[in-house]
Amino acid sequence: MSDPFLSVARERLDPAEPIPAHLMCARSRGAWHRAVESHPDTAARRADWRRGLMAVVWQLATRTGRNMVTAPKKGATWAVIAAEAGVSRSTLADRLAWLIERGLLVRVTPGTTPRFRPGTLRGALDDGRGNEAATYVLTVPAALAESLAEDDQGGGEFLTPASDPAEDDWRDVPWPAETLPVELTRTPKPHVVDVGEKTFPDVRARETPAHTAPVAAWPAAATPGTKTEMLAACKRLRAEDPILRKLSARHLRSLLRVLFRLGATIDDVRHVLHHQPGSRAWPLEAAPRFVPGWVRWRAQAWLTLDSSSSGQDVRLASPLPSQVREAYRKRIRSEQTARTTELAEARTHRGDAAAGAALARQHLMAALSRAPKNAA
Template structure:
């Protein structure tokens, strides 16, 4: 059974004027990807806007056939592409409109639904076609394609070869480490050095935490960090185990959790604070927070209260942390065990002495009566 989308796209491409004269069909997905990246209008855009654009471009490029036409059967629908690219529907529409205006995309068939399709009485009649996704053809302006051909001095073929799917027996599929790889093909990045004259300085970012060369031991979940380095290690573990906190840097997270750590919180306590109220109940379920630092600050602030005592430091916990509750329980159990051991030792000492045994029994009875609640008169 033939695909109606592909038939319409083939009719458009096989017609006398499939695309405007100043545009050419992209020869490959890699060439189209390079054309979008090198377009002059992308240089003046913000970095987050470019990231959204390239995410949409990747979805379009990976959902096309050999004729450079998007295929709905491969998931080239707005809902699928927006979800896979991690952008909203309005952002996807904006990036598609930008590509259409710059000649980097040509709409072959528009998307339609039964409600707005002619002859269905606004969806009252079912024509059996269902929702039809729009199809696009990947195009490049002729002048930009010529500029890319002139700049392509050999590395373009390598780029296209690496962008295409590797063969089954490709040596790049071997798991790392592959000791048989030549040194020049290991793709090990070299440190970028900026030449400023007599001295050269490495191009590094001081605010970013460098990635360790070897795995480091994670901070224990039941230990309270004391120093700044220990707090940073605890925040690294929280980021590694929580995808929401992973959107923040470890240093920023440490600044928000510093007061909680100073009051004796552990990694497990922080998890409990972020997902439970001080009374013990869980926070109401909701979508992922839009602004993670504000979400963390609000959840932590709910567990803190001003301290009005003379020797207080100005703030204290409104409710004990789970680790403090467990520690108080273990301390009470140890005191009870110590008291029972002492009473058993005293009873063994007074064994055989009726007077001493009676005095000891009287002493324990009076202690029990003093702990019992007073009866109402």
């Protein structure tokens, strides 16, 4: 006589699906819920730990299809499950790892994003798959099923709240369903089970993939010379500054073109937008209402007309930080060169008292000429 609890619904999955031999697909969501609740390792845990586990189990059980596989379009994603169960992502990862280690859950497909998926060059190529949520199949260890077979009197009922979320339309589920890569979400790493098909029709978590293109890596200490280089520098400024992100890269390039032509780098532009000439910080204020006018006004504070030329040439009112650093480096290099020359001359005239005295007098006169004269 076949036991109803041990009857495995193989028609729900591919018969050739390699589920481990000691596991079987749960006959119903209610049977799986009772198997988790009756597991021997559950009784040894604290009451608050069991409450968190059963909250996660309830969300998994009510967000599966008839094939006992979780459906992301029914809300079986980390973000939705953690929010509805009232647990953190770390707690959700811990409970999922516990279920997988006990054979009560098998991961079918891992959650991936285009940026971390192989073959996309870290998101530079769009493979058209978008973000994919992890899917799991509800399983029961054969040994546990045999021990519960005598006490099972459920008759195969499903776990159904007032309205069964697993049977509702997927458009009623909170959207979008976001997933993060395995390395960032602390997803447990058991072996991935291939169900036999290429993918389930409800695996995809988002129809439109998020923008994951790499940020333009123009060096922050280099001055852009051409229009293409200026555009790359503005793209990096937009990516790193939420205020400048409200402008397009081309619009920002038109506002900063004069600064770039005068030798400004990305670091100089950041300094100009937040400091007055002389390196005094601008007073703290709220976010600008009109970003183009804010950028133009703060950039013009560093510009002035060159009165020495006949035309209307624009020059800097104060040196940029990169120019100050470069002038300091040049001064240090010139001083080092002068000291090296003096040392070479001293070594050349070593042992010659007359030449040494003349060289000493020469250095003394040069030092006196540089010293400030006494007013008295």
